[in-house]
Structures are given as C-alpha cells and as structure tokens.
Amino acid sequence: MQGPLSTRRSMTLYLMVWLMLGLVLTGLVVSSTGAGWINGLLFALPMTVVYAFATGFSAYYLCRAYPLSQKGIGPILMVLGVAALVSGLLWTAAGVALNSLWWSLEVEWAGFAISPALKAMIFGLGTILYGLSAVAHYLAIEFDRARLAERRELESKLMAQEAELRMLRTQIDPHFLFNSLNSISALTSVNPAGAREMTLKVANFFRHTLGLEAHTKATVDDEVKLVRDFLAIEKVRFGSRLRVECDIDDDARPCLLPPMILQPLVENAVKHGIGNLTGGGVVSVAARRDASLLRLSVENDVDEDMPAAPGTGIGLANVQQRLATAYGHEGRVVQLRRDNKYRVELTLPAQTTREQ
Template identity: 60%
Template sequence: MQGLNLNRRGSQIYLLVWLCLGSAFGSVLVLAKVAPLANALLFAIPMHLLYAFVAGYSAHYLCRAYPLSGRSEGAIVLVLLMAAMVSGLLWLGAGQLWNSACLALGVSWAGIALGPQLAATVVGLGVLLYGFAAALHYLVIEFVRAKQAEQRELESLLMAQEAELRMLRTQIDPHFLFNSLNSISALTSQDARAARRMTLELASFFRQSLGMEAHKKVTLGEELKLIRHFLAIEQVRFGERLQISEQVGEQADDCLVPPMIIQPLVENAVKHGICNLPEGGVIVLTARRSGSMLQIRVENPVDPDAGAVQRDGHGIGLSNVRQRLAGVYKHEASIHWGRQDQRFAVEITMPAQTGEGE
C-alpha cells in the first residue's frame, strides 16, 4: 500500500475499495446461506481490510523489484503468482484464527462455518485480490514514472527556452555600438558638447539594457525609456533627419513586455529607413491597449529602392522579435509587417499583462 500513499485522498480511496470488496464478499456469503448477515460481515470486512495492508505492502515491494520494463514477462508472472499463492494461504490462516476468536465469544452473531469449500474460495479470492493489488501498483508506478518523465522534459524545455531567450535578448546590433563610437570620435574634435551628450546617452542606454536583463518582463514605460536613450544617440548622428512621433495610450504604459522587444524594431526603422533617406523622415511609435491585448506599431519611411530586408521582413531584428514572442507567449502573440507606398510598418499584438502572475 506504500506506493498508493501519495496523499490522504489516495489512501482513503484505496481503503474504501477494499471495504466495498469485503462487504461484497460478506453479501455473497449471505446469499450462499453460509452465514447470517452480521456473522458474514464480521468475518469478511476485517479480513479484507487486513489483506489491503498485507497485499498492498507486498505488491508494492515486488512491483518495485520487478518493474515491467526491466524484467521478462514470464519472471514477473511467476513471482507474482507465487506471492499471490503464499498471500492467499496466509490470508486463510489469518481468517481461521479470526473466525476461531469470534466463535470463542459464544454469541450467535459472531463466527461462521469455515468448511473446506469456503477455505478454497478464500485462497482463490486471495490470489485474485493480490493480482488486483499488483496491477494497481504497476498502474501507479507507471503513472508516476510518466509524470516524472514529463516533468523532466518540461524542465529541459524551459531551460532550453530560457537559454534561447537570453541569447536572443543579447543580440544587440554591434554596428550600432561601432557607429556610435565612431560618431563620438568624430564629434570630439568638432563638437565636444555633442560628443559628451552622446557618450552619456550611450552609457545610459547600456546601463539600462543590462539592468533589464535580470527581468523576464518590464513595463512598456521602462522599455520606452530605453528606446528614448537609443533615439537620442541616433539623433546626435542624424540631426534633423531623424524625427520621432510617440503615441502611447494611458493604459498601455503599465503593461508588461519582454525586455528589449521593441528596440530592435526601432533600430531597424533607423538603419533601413532613415539611414537610406537623405532627407530623413519620421518614425511613428504607437502603443495602445485594446481590451485584453496590447498593440504596438513601429512605422518608418523607406527608400523606394530599399533592400530585401524591408521588402520581405527577413532581417535579424524581426526574426529575433518573432522567436522571442513565440517563446514567451506561444500562439497568444503575433507579429505582422508590411510595406505600403513608401512606409514600412511592424505591428505586435500580445496579451496585456500588468502583473507577473497573469
């Protein structure tokens, strides 16, 4: 029975089943006119409750010693059959002792006539009930093993997913850093104040981005602060060519998003949009909450002769965002992109969560 004592409810159900079996056997004795109802139940129920423990513990250790996957079927059947026969005979002996004690009371409602035919029936029933207990233990063992294997697989999957998400979150375009450092170097001799401002913005950007790595999700407001540092750096490089239009709804600011999920989109908008336009343009960043969903849109102008990244959306930034959304939200989030006229837009839809427990 030890294998079934996974919780109180399981042991209660186990004992209730054996109680029902004892009552059923007592009813059979009454219908066969072997003994009156009280005598039959007084004999059958204690016998079955005793056998519940004896057969339960014996079957538990045998099922552990002879697992279905580690032994031949013949050896398992032979061992269980021998154990069932021994248990049935011991059960008969215990029943005879109990019946003798009941008869010694000298009252009409205790004790039954335990003849050879009934004794053989008790042994045969003991063999069958032992088989029932063994089958039940094998079922529980296989169920627990399947659950443990599923748990290990899930843990491995989560660890792999965490590693993948960590890798994706650290894929900041090195060109951004190199270009920023080159711009700072060039500005040092031309505009020391602008070089200092760009250096401070770059330090703030990386300080905040490293701080966000420790969190699985951050508020949209924190993500936008990081984006503003990034755009401030780029505005030093592009000057008036880079214009920003930010439209964020009141309820959207507190929604949780994966760290640096929007920054690659804005970076793409600068690299593949503004950078290729001599006259520059406006990057429009929109975020709004619609019921239980959060919608984020990044739109930028593009050169009519823009490259394949803007045409089919196979850039590293978009692939990064798509994989991270799938890893965090599965099918609940989506990302769509497309080009219309001379504008390219990326739109993300994800669950609007305001707490980690949601």
C-alpha cells in the same frame, strides 16, 4: 506507504477504497454464512486493512522492478500472476486463522463457520484485488512519470528562453556601442553636458537589459521605456534624421510580454531603414489592446528602390521563435511593406499581472 501513495491525500483515498471493499466482503460473508453483521465486520475489516498495506507495498515494488517501458508483457504478467496467487493464498490462510481466533472466544458476536466455498471466494477475491492494486500502481507510476517529464520540459523551455535572451543581448549591434562611444567622444569638446547625458543613457540602457530575466515578463510600459532609451541614444548619432513616434494606448500599458521583444525590431528599423536614408525618416512604435489580444507594431521608412525586404535576419527570427515558445500558435509575427514603409506587427494574448 512509499511511491505514488506517499502523500496524505493519496493514502486517505486508498484506505477509503479498501474500507469500501471491506464492507463488500462483509456483505458476502453475511449472505453466504448467515452470520451477523458484527461477526462479518470483525472478520472482514481487519482482513481488508492488512491486505491493503500488504498488497500496496508488494505491488508497488514489483511494479517498480518490472516497468512497462523496459520489460515485456509476458514476464510482467507471469510475475504479477504468481504474486497474486500467493497473496490470495496467504490472505485466505490469514482469514481462517483470524476467524479461528474469534471462534475460540465462544461468544455469539465473534466467529462463524467457514465453508470451502467461502474460502475459495476469499482466495479468488484476494487474487483479483492484488491484480487491481498492481494496475492502480502502474497507472500512478506512469502518471508521475508523465508529470515529471512535463516539468522537465517546462524547465528546459525556461532554460531555452534564458539562453535566447542571453543570445539576444550579445546580438545588440556592437556598432551601436561603438558609435555611441564615438558620439560621446565628439560631444565632450563641444557639448560636455550632452556627452554626460548620453553616457548616462547608455549606462541605463545596458543596466536595464542586463537585469532582465526570460521567465519574468515585462509590461508594455517597460518595453517602451527601453525602446525610448535606445532611440534617444541613436538620435544623438543621427540627429534630425531620426524622428520617433510612439502611440501607446492606456489599456495596453500594463499588458505583459517577453522582455526585449521590441528592441530587435526597433534596432532593425534604425539600422536597415533610417540608416540607409540620406534624409532620414520616422520610426513609429504602437501598442493597443484589442479585447483578449495585444497588438504591437514597429514601422519605419525605407528606401523604396531597395529590392530586398528588410527584417529577414537573426533579430526577427529570434522574435518569432520567442513568441512561438511563449504562446504557441497564439503568438504571430506579420511583416508588411508598402511603398516606402516597412512594418512588423506582433499579436499575442493580452494579460496583465492581475489577470495572470
């Protein structure tokens, strides 16, 4: 059988239903003719099995040729109605021929007298069963179509996440690389060892970011390591003006989250916060697990006289969109500003690799 009934499990279930219908037909034959159960089974079971395959193929191809989404209900009912009547008539004729074959054996356990009422009952049952088979095929086809649409939606969502991650890589402040190279150049004459160390940090940072994939989640530990590498490079440029604090709970370290979800927030904290303060300030990164939730935060000092709220650019919008795509309403982003502190808090479901 092709189409929705092509799998072994579907075929088994389909045949089991038709065998039960064969037993029902056997009971109708026995009760209406007074024949024995063996006579009824020899008549009903072969009839039912053959009709199962005949209606299965016929109804499937008609359902494919007349899809519900493209054809009107009138033409569909007309075609299926004619097909059901013809199938019922052919089934009745096949039953009469099969019974004649058994009757010709002239043995007590094969064949029986078929009355006009029984013929009419077989014809009506065959017509109804064909219609039910067509309905079952329509349901199976629509189910497969919905499942295919869901899979395509998931694939498109993964492709969108990959595109977002690639876009995020391109949004890493070009000045970050430019300033890092300038810092390396300045260090080569006064501190060659420091210049070499910074070169390795820049290389490791970009190697790490290029190896990330949107559909593969990273652990909090990996994200914090990426953030530390970024801040270590920036600290060479800012010196004592940039101070870093990390408060990561042990329970939060193995939790999973989208890759590079913290880096844009930390970059904003350095660029819009510390970069605008003459005396510098502190960038604080925290993570803790609160039962089924993972809570992350990035906080930095800001100029309290600055009227505009930082964090309204592309980086934060990208983080909000990626959380919404990955977790729906369970992923939240909250911005807080109090006096000379600006804080972004992320809330998402807490999952580890083992729990997932």
